[in-house]
Amino acid sequence: MSLGLPADLGLAAASAWCFGVIYQCGPRTALAAAGLAAAGWAASDLLAGVPHLAVLPDFAGALVVGGGAEVMAMVRREPVTLMVVPAVIPFVPGYEAYRSMIAFIQNEFVAGLERGLSALLAATAIAMGLGVASALTRALLRRLGRGARPGQA
């Protein structure tokens, strides 16, 4: 049962902010991660209603988070990891992974494998989204002459 898109965006942002604290990011960095998580969730939600897209919503969400984090890192002159890690956690397919575990405990091995594979596919889509976003954004920034500055990787 979803609480509606605005509430979901708020919850995604809140969880990303909390993960920022768990990973010891600064308050402003955690806030930036919260904004990225909400933007990514909105992109993912936009595609989630379209049938037959499988893990594309996860990919889109991670793409927005990854691309946004690269740009923010350049603007704020901070490592990308600081923003991308807390922001991407809400997309991790924890529920699917849990359902897979439960199926195995109940001796429903086929269902367990099916759900496990779903979780693995979603995780792969998120990884691909982050990777593609990083490669594309860096290439674009280099083209615009906004690459790494002294002291910054």
Add this chain to the structure above:
Amino acid sequence: MANPGSKPLHAAAEVGLLLLAAGAEVARVEDTMARMARAFGLEAEVVVLPTMVLATAGGQTVLKRVRSRRTNLAVVERVNQWSREVVAGTLSLEGLWERLTTAHAIRRYPGWQEMGAAGLAAAALALLFGGAWLTLPWAFLAGGVAQAVRVGFRNVRAGGVATDLAAAAAAVLPALVAASWPGTRPALVVVGGIMVLVPGVLLTTGVRDGMAGDLLSSLARLLEAAFIAAAIAAGVSGVLYVYVHVGGRWP
């Protein structure tokens, strides 16, 4: 005590060690080390592997082994700032050494704040995944307990996958109580609790290392993330298996 002749190289290697242990990606560690060495007048070759950093310049080589790793993005942030200061010439080698001696203690938030944040994160995620309001306090408890176990293990300097296994097992306990509470969804309590334990830094840096061509580090990190995921699954499954097989009610 470092050899004065190779002190800049030692400083660069210490910085690399610090970054790698805190969870920075290999490309960043190598780049930061090379920039720092260059700022101190050394044209260094650096190699960073998942468990060691190696820097060589002017016939001298420094090799440092990573003995313990602990994700701490505050260290990555702080060292990034020091790197800028060194390159800009506003931080001397002595000043950098001084900061490096206390760098292991860098923490922005105390353990109790981490636990609170973990509880809130678990509660927010439980709601996000479709939980009812009654699920919220249990999920908060699950996240808080999971992080408390992690902080406890960290404080006694214990680590490895045993931490994640114990934390995952502990995160299930509030869900077992919630299972007999009407109107709650214990499944989402568990999910909220274990999401706190997701090895986010390892997964993200593993992917980024792979994209940067640092395949060895990428494989090592993703393998470590897989071990942690397996430990979490074992912790959760173990407790639930016993609970269900002694007649516990699990919806």
